Amino acid sequence: MHLSWPSRRHTTRAQHPPRSHAPRSPPKPFAAMANPNQDRLAAFFKSYPASQHPSRWNDLWVAGDFIPWDRGSANPALIDLLLHPSDATYTLDPPKNAHGKLKRALVPGCGKGYDVALFAASGYDAYGLEVSGVAADVAKTWLASHEAREGNEGEYRTQDEGIGRGKAEVLHGDFFRDDWLEAAGGLGLGFDVIYDNTVSLQLIWNRFTTLT
Numbered sequence: 001m002h003l004s005w006p007s008r009r010h011t012t013r014a015q016h017p018p019r020s021h022a023p024r025s026p027p028k029p030f031a032a033m034a035n036p037n038q039d040r041l042a043a044f045f046k047s048y049p050a051s052q053h054p055s056r057w058n059d060l061w062v063a064g065d066f067i068p069w070d071r072g073s074a075n076p077a078l079i080d081l082l083l084h085p086s087d088a089t090y091t092l093d094p095p096k097n098a099h100g101k102l103k104r105a106l107v108p109g110c111g112k113g114y115d116v117a118l119f120a121a122s123g124y125d126a127y128g129l130e131v132s133g134v135a136a137d138v139a140k141t142w143l144a145s146h147e148a149r150e151g152n153e154g155e156y157r158t159q160d161e162g163i164g165r166g167k168a169e170v171l172h173g174d175f176f177r178d179d180w181l182e183a184a185g186g187l188g189l190g191f192d193v194i195y196d197n198t199v200s201l202q203l204i205w206n207r208f209t210t211l212t
């Protein structure tokens with residue numbers, strides 16, 4: 001699925017409706033806030049133990065017809081953070097360390113790799129991690145494409161020639177194991193930034209589903 005890229009201007013700022021003075025209804029329970037895609041995704045995993053989730057993710061990528069999280073671009077909030085820090089609530093330190101080396105960024109569950117491209121363009125050595133072998137291959141192919149160096153609004157172009165462009169590598173492995181670390185240079189190197197959009201939520205989700 002490839003959705004057209006919504007302009008950052010229309011996606012990162014909350015649109016507030018006119019203020020109403022009518023009494024507020026009580027907040028809805030969390031489950032009622034899920035949209036149909038989230039419900040369908042949750043149902044896809046629900047009756048499977050956590051040990052089988054990696055292969056379930058891979059099944060989604062193999063079928064390729066239900067990848068609802070793929071907005072066709074990097075997360076607009078991450079674009080703000082890296083490219084427009086004066087608009088962002090938080091800021092990151094510069095991508096070069098005190099020894100002049102590029103810092104290392106990890107994107108667990110990188111999907112097609114949009115956020116990996118963004119970190120690389122911003123001067124980080126970026127590593128995408130995917131538990132799905134198919135997704136890892138899709139990401140490698142996409143990251144080698146022209147689109148991954150350009151973007152819809154130039155967001156994947158090298159941002160600062162003085163800093164340069166970082167690596168954009170994809171590793172196949174499970175974030176909750178450490179057998180992929182060797183391919184990322186080993187445990188000792190660590191990461192300066194870990195940008196996780198959804199993967200560690202599985203810890204909470206798995207805990208929740210084993211309790212209910």
Ligand SMILES: C[S@@+](CC[C@H](N)C(=O)[O-])C[C@H]1O[C@@H](n2cnc3c(N)ncnc32)[C@H](O)[C@@H]1O
Pocket residue numbers: 054057058069070071108109110111112129130131132135173174175176197198199
């Ligand atoms: C909801 S998608 C988000 C993909 C991507 N971050 C994006 O925004 O397009 C979650 C991705 O994480 C991958 N994934 C799930 N569990 C993982 C794990 N334990 N380790 C690494 N990747 C994982 C899935 O294969 C899937 O591609």
